Amino acid sequence: MRTGRLEAFSDGVLAIIITIMVLELRVPEGHHLSDLVHTAGVGLLTYLLSFVYVGIYWNNHHHMFHLVRQVSGGVLWANLALLFCLSLFPFTTGWMDESRFEQTPVVVYGLNLLAAAVAYYILQTAIIRQQGADSPLRRAVGADVKGKISPVLYVAGTLSALAIDREGRVGVWIALGCFVGAAVLWIVPDRRIDRTVRETGIPE
Amino acid sequence: MRTGRLEAFSDGVLAIIITIMVLELRVPEGHHLSDLVHTAGVGLLTYLLSFVYVGIYWNNHHHMFHLVRQVSGGVLWANLALLFCLSLFPFTTGWMDESRFEQTPVVVYGLNLLAAAVAYYILQTAIIRQQGADSPLRRAVGADVKGKISPVLYVAGTLSALAIDREGRVGVWIALGCFVGAAVLWIVPDRRIDRTVRETGIPE
Amino acid sequence: MRTGRLEAFSDGVLAIIITIMVLELRVPEGHHLSDLVHTAGVGLLTYLLSFVYVGIYWNNHHHMFHLVRQVSGGVLWANLALLFCLSLFPFTTGWMDESRFEQTPVVVYGLNLLAAAVAYYILQTAIIRQQGADSPLRRAVGADVKGKISPVLYVAGTLSALAIDREGRVGVWIALGCFVGAAVLWIVPDRRIDRTVRETGIPE
Amino acid sequence: MRTGRLEAFSDGVLAIIITIMVLELRVPEGHHLSDLVHTAGVGLLTYLLSFVYVGIYWNNHHHMFHLVRQVSGGVLWANLALLFCLSLFPFTTGWMDESRFEQTPVVVYGLNLLAAAVAYYILQTAIIRQQGADSPLRRAVGADVKGKISPVLYVAGTLSALAIDREGRVGVWIALGCFVGAAVLWIVPDRRIDRTVRETGIPE
Numbered sequence: 001m002r003t004g005r006l007e008a009f010s011d012g013v014l015a016i017i018i019t020i021m022v023l024e025l026r027v028p029e030g031h032h033l034s035d036l037v038h039t040a041g042v043g044l045l046t047y048l049l050s051f052v053y054v055g056i057y058w059n060n061h062h063h064m065f066h067l068v069r070q071v072s073g074g075v076l077w078a079n080l081a082l083l084f085c086l087s088l089f090p091f092t093t094g095w096m097d098e099s100r101f102e103q104t105p106v107v108v109y110g111l112n113l114l115a116a117a118v119a120y121y122i123l124q125t126a127i128i129r130q131q132g133a134d135s136p137l138r139r140a141v142g143a144d145v146k147g148k149i150s151p152v153l154y155v156a157g158t159l160s161a162l163a164i165d166r167e168g169r170v171g172v173w174i175a176l177g178c179f180v181g182a183a184v185l186w187i188v189p190d191r192r193i194d195r196t197v198r199e200t201g202i203p204e
Numbered sequence: 205m206r207t208g209r210l211e212a213f214s215d216g217v218l219a220i221i222i223t224i225m226v227l228e229l230r231v232p233e234g235h236h237l238s239d240l241v242h243t244a245g246v247g248l249l250t251y252l253l254s255f256v257y258v259g260i261y262w263n264n265h266h267h268m269f270h271l272v273r274q275v276s277g278g279v280l281w282a283n284l285a286l287l288f289c290l291s292l293f294p295f296t297t298g299w300m301d302e303s304r305f306e307q308t309p310v311v312v313y314g315l316n317l318l319a320a321a322v323a324y325y326i327l328q329t330a331i332i333r334q335q336g337a338d339s340p341l342r343r344a345v346g347a348d349v350k351g352k353i354s355p356v357l358y359v360a361g362t363l364s365a366l367a368i369d370r371e372g373r374v375g376v377w378i379a380l381g382c383f384v385g386a387a388v389l390w391i392v393p394d395r396r397i398d399r400t401v402r403e404t405g406i407p408e
Numbered sequence: 409m410r411t412g413r414l415e416a417f418s419d420g421v422l423a424i425i426i427t428i429m430v431l432e433l434r435v436p437e438g439h440h441l442s443d444l445v446h447t448a449g450v451g452l453l454t455y456l457l458s459f460v461y462v463g464i465y466w467n468n469h470h471h472m473f474h475l476v477r478q479v480s481g482g483v484l485w486a487n488l489a490l491l492f493c494l495s496l497f498p499f500t501t502g503w504m505d506e507s508r509f510e511q512t513p514v515v516v517y518g519l520n521l522l523a524a525a526v527a528y529y530i531l532q533t534a535i536i537r538q539q540g541a542d543s544p545l546r547r548a549v550g551a552d553v554k555g556k557i558s559p560v561l562y563v564a565g566t567l568s569a570l571a572i573d574r575e576g577r578v579g580v581w582i583a584l585g586c587f588v589g590a591a592v593l594w595i596v597p598d599r600r601i602d603r604t605v606r607e608t609g610i611p612e
Numbered sequence: 613m614r615t616g617r618l619e620a621f622s623d624g625v626l627a628i629i630i631t632i633m634v635l636e637l638r639v640p641e642g643h644h645l646s647d648l649v650h651t652a653g654v655g656l657l658t659y660l661l662s663f664v665y666v667g668i669y670w671n672n673h674h675h676m677f678h679l680v681r682q683v684s685g686g687v688l689w690a691n692l693a694l695l696f697c698l699s700l701f702p703f704t705t706g707w708m709d710e711s712r713f714e715q716t717p718v719v720v721y722g723l724n725l726l727a728a729a730v731a732y733y734i735l736q737t738a739i740i741r742q743q744g745a746d747s748p749l750r751r752a753v754g755a756d757v758k759g760k761i762s763p764v765l766y767v768a769g770t771l772s773a774l775a776i777d778r779e780g781r782v783g784v785w786i787a788l789g790c791f792v793g794a795a796v797l798w799i800v801p802d803r804r805i806d807r808t809v810r811e812t813g814i815p816e
Binding site for chain 2: 415416419420422423424426427428430431433435436439440441444448456459460463466467470595
């Protein structure tokens with residue numbers, strides 16, 4: 001089975017996820033700048049963070065499928081599992097935002113990031129296994145440094161939110177720092193796959 | 205008429221259905237784990253079930269249209285009827301979830317599953333009739349064991365929710381077991397069509 | 409400019425319009441069949457009517473663009489005007505439904521149907537003018553009987569809702585009959601364009 | 613990397629933005645014409661303005677990518693930044709509408725228009741830089757008169773809303789005039805790029 005419709009469907013789902021999060025932003029009740037900051041100030045920042053994360057996944061998904069020609073049933077389901085994890089972002093982002101970064105919602109957000117990273121890894125592995133010995137995706141991924149650092153950051157953030165200074169919420173801020181840091185890491189585009197595409201040509 | 209735009213439109217509708225169900229998940233009022241479990245715990249499980257069902261229909265739709273080159277007006281309307289049935293999932297899932305699996309909402313959910321299965325069968329039949337005597341889809345579908353077992357499970361589940369032990373809700377749990385079982389049955393990808401595609405080539 | 413992206417964008421907008429109407433269906437408060445009928449019974453029927461109308465427009469749009477190779481800026485804006493009219497369906501359907509078919513909301517729904525028909529006609533005319541003397545779309549449209557009957561039905565329905573028996577609401581039911589009748593008229597696929605495509609080939 | 617999936621993803625996001633704004637229109641409580649005018653009258657006009665703006669951006673995006681064959685990582689992120697700015701329209705439109713054109717929401721709407729214009733300019737610049745010395749997009753854009761006038765109008769509108777006659781709201785009406793005027797300016801399609809495409813051919 002060719003990848004065209006899988007990419008189109010994934011694009012559709014990601015486009016909807018990235019956009020409906022804005023429906024969670026409640027319009028301020030008053031009409032002063034303070035109302036905006038009070039009602040939606042935090043929400044805009046968490047929306048931006050989740051927007052960037054969905055953008056990162058779209059970007060990486062896009063890069064990855066440049067090196068894929070055909071997909072099996074297993075890859076289809078691994079892809080749907082990734083989309084399911086990402087589709088929970090509007091919910092976990094909304095809870096983290098409405099609770100103003102209380103401990104449990106931040107931990108749940110971290111677990112959502114971790115689940116998406118694991119699902120992405122499973123999808124990547126399923127494709128590499130399907131492509132066999134001389135998988136172009138395996139060569140492109142290489143040591144996969146970013147793919148290994150970011151789940152470590154999600155786990156570190158989640159654990160520090162759970163363990164460090166529950167009264168003063170220092171751990172929560174460390175967690176948010178980890179989540180923002182991992183996003184910054186990924187905004188730099190993935191030169192490894194760009195290079196492989198240049199060297200081996202885009203599969204048709 | 206070629207199938208490209210019908211597939212793109214169906215992908216769009218399915219992508220939206222699968223994603224907007226997450227808008228039905230209400231953000232918990234409190235910020236403790238118990239609030240999450242109480243407010244959204246059941247909702248997450250029913251969302252997962254309906255997500256899997258829409259995924260199954262996308263998957264089967266995707267497989268089926270690999271064997272279709274052109275569509276008539278009748279096929280367009282059969283496809284829209286299928287999309288209509290699937291578009292009711294957010295509504296019936298939301299009611300089943302909010303009622304905490306009361307009898308009537310579970311029955312309505314079962315009827316929705318049944319209506320989608322019937323609409324899919326009508327679409328498949330319309331395509332086979334259009335393709336004529338040596339329909340590649342008919343060969344691919346073959347005995348269609350899964351396509352016959354799953355509506356039986358929907359009917360059995362719906363009837364047991366209606367008839368068995370209305371006080372103790374045993375029938376409702378049997379119904380949910382049938383609905384989950386039919387989903388599990390379909391997650392295994394449809395090797396029949398994969399095989400036909402391999403043998404006869406993808407129609408261009 | 410080629411038509412691919414205009415079709416993809418229109419498909420996306422139509423797919424969203426047809427699907428978000430289901431978000432207007434409120435989940436019943438109770439869990440009995442009477443709650444479903446009371447809360448969502450009427451809503452399901454109006455949703456079905458508007459779903460069919462959006463399906464008709466997608467279908468006709470799909471047929472029409474089979475005969476179009478390139479689009480000018482004017483056609484792009486005529487297409488956006490059509491999408492704007494159609495995007496109001498969730499709003500006017502929701503009002504008609506919540507008011508339980510009061511006079512004014514039914515009139516507004518009729519005007520929305522009329523506006524969409526006029527926008528479609530303008531789009532068709534813009535394409536025919538752009539295609540010049542031997543426009544394949546003009547030949548395909550021909551006498552355009554349906555395109556002339558349906559706005560007459562919308563106007564007749566709207567006027568009867570305004571004028572006939574405002575107390576007993578007979579006029580409202582005549583209006584709804586006109587709107588359902590015009591939809592039934594269109595469900596029969598447009599054989600004229602099918603024939604032209606067969607005779608002249610699909611433009612590439 | 614080729615532009616197909618970037619265009620498809622952008623089309624999806626723009627289609628969703630342009631459509632979900634209609635969800636902000638609240639169904640009137642009563643069923644008289646006065647209820648419609650009172651509840652949704654202003655909302656329909658602001659929805660129309662934002663619909664036109666998203667249509668303009670889709671139109672220009674569509675024209676621009678006709679002259680682009682391949683995109684780098686930087687262009688992907690510039691495109692996501694533009695989509696982020698546009699995705700805030702439902703929120704800022706909703707606030708401006710609910711406040712009935714109070715000063716601060718009008719200023720925020722103007723800043724949103726300005727942010728989208730800046731993001732579009734950055735995207736255009738990133739593409740021109742990537743295309744190098746004989747960039748077809750640079751030739752097509754030329755003096756870019758509209759692209760320079762419209763941000764001036766957004767700034768002028770925002771400043772007049774801030775500075776002129778805060779009691780009588782004259783400044784707010786000047787601002788809205790500027791925002792409507794800039795939209796009218798853009799509805800005229802971009803003949804420069806049409807001409808370049810005709811002269812140099814569409815890149816494949």
